Amino acid sequence: MDRKTFFGVMGAGLVGVGGTNRFAGFGGAPRSARVGSIARDPGLAGSPLPRLPEVSGADLTLTAGRMTARVRGGATEVWSYNGQFPAPLIRLRRGDDARIRLVNELDEDTIVHWHGLDVPEQADGHPRFAIGPGEAYDYRFRVADAPGLYWYHPHTHGRTAPQTYMGMAGLLVVDGEEEAALGLPSGEFELGLVLQDKRLAAGGALRYSPEMGPDRMFGYLGDIGTANGVADAQVEVRRGAYRLRIVNGANARIFDLTLGNDLPFTLLGSDGGLLREPVELRRLTLATGERADLLVDFSTLRAGESIMLRSAEFEIPGMMMMGMQGGGRGRGPQGRGGGMGGMHRMNGIPQGGAMDLVEFVVSAEEGPKIELPARLDGSLDAPADPGTVDRTFRFDSRMMQHTINGRSFEMDRIDERIPAGRREVWEFVNDGGFAHPVHVHGGQHRILSREGGRARLLPWERGRKDTALLLPGERIRMAVEFRHTGVFLLHCHNLEHEDAGMMSNFEVVAP
Ligand SMILES: [Cu+2]
Incomplete structure (x- = not known):
């Protein structure tokens, strides 16, 4: 068929x-x-692809607000940052001390999450840190992540989907010397x-x-x-x-x-x-x-x-x-x-x-000709797999409810406590009929295995990962380890699922 x-x-x-x-x-x-x-x-015909405006995150103000832009056809209201649509690409260098001030000129609460970065609790954009209209929030963090492509978007509980949809989504690039040497x-x-x-x-x-x-x-x-x-x-x-x-x-x-x-x-x-x-x-x-x-x-x-x-x-x-x-x-x-x-x-x-x-x-x-080396990041080994599972998270969608282990997100409820610096194997299970891209905050992790469904890891899943696509019938094991103590999030990155409560707090505690 x-x-x-x-x-x-x-x-x-x-x-x-x-x-x-x-x-x-x-x-x-x-x-x-x-x-x-x-x-x-x-x-002919098409719209010129906008090149993303670039800013440095070493000392930056990001102002969330409404503006007018053109997606296709006439002008429309969009929501973005710094009056720029698409939102600016933020460049950081590994080792930088990022200083970013978020100013909220929307007429609703917002907060920014640096998707994929390993940052302290106060800089992770947990929804309990959301700020009201006219307020500001200061992020300070040392850029510890490998050179690569990250991004930023709102994490306002119940409003992540509409805010991201209306245009609040930007790239964040971490540059570093090891990558520059490749001549990409x-x-x-x-x-x-x-x-x-x-x-x-x-x-x-x-x-x-x-x-x-x-x-x-x-x-x-x-x-x-x-x-x-x-x-x-x-x-x-x-x-x-x-x-x-x-x-x-x-x-x-x-x-x-x-x-x-x-x-x-x-x-x-x-x-x-x-x-x-x-x-x-x-x-x-x-x-x-x-x-x-x-x-x-x-x-x-x-x-x-x-x-x-x-x-x-x-x-x-x-x-x-x-x-x-x-x-x-x-x-x-x-x-x-x-x-x-x-x-x-x-x-x-x-x-x-x-x-x-x-x-x-x-x-x-x-244009340029590139001779790629056989190795890109030689420090990236295959992750050790102890063959075990420390915690299991079941993602389920039915009857208009989206839950993890049968529960909907509550701002003040801690669902798991994990010692900092301990490597654990987390298992994500999807017995239902919907796709769930599972996102784990607190830096980068490694996918160990997939059973059911596609039943294997795909080539793009063999590096550092913060998001793993969990299709119906699949069971994924991921090795995680957290450096910073505090409350972080595990959630589905289908934003409607997330806003509906498919999200869970875990607290990283001193070992
Ligand atoms: Cu989902």
């Missing part, structure tokens, strides 16, 4: 896909024949990309209006892909090597990234810096919160050729699906295996639907 048929026959029902064991979607060969390259006139593409040949999906109202207004049914269960899925805040993004590239530094900053959308013409790309790094060695790929799954550091060589292409970075179609076996044909509650066949009772119309392109993200148009000019 091909995908179109699949969605077509779902009607309004909610049905498990457990019988389908085909898994070409993730990490396999692209199935869509429509991915291709076409010769075209540069500069930089300057105009280093492109930061914040990938998201959006729904636009008539006239191009950005809209965040989740409905109780599908939006609450699947998360807020959009109709269009955006890169650095714009739809139909298009960028001219020279015939040479580019470094693409990508975050999936979407609320709920999982991207299965491919390049047109099945052009291969090289994976350099993932969440917490470079991999041990480069890996050539044609497809890479990036769940919300995850990052990918890619090298793409456009030198094999002809001037005028156009290559689309897009999310290819994929299926998630065992995932609950809702049809697009519903149209109202209580009509159509009752779903099998659904726990939702009523019928809902699917909003946005379903999870796994194809989506264009950025079009690269190749110019006649030559």
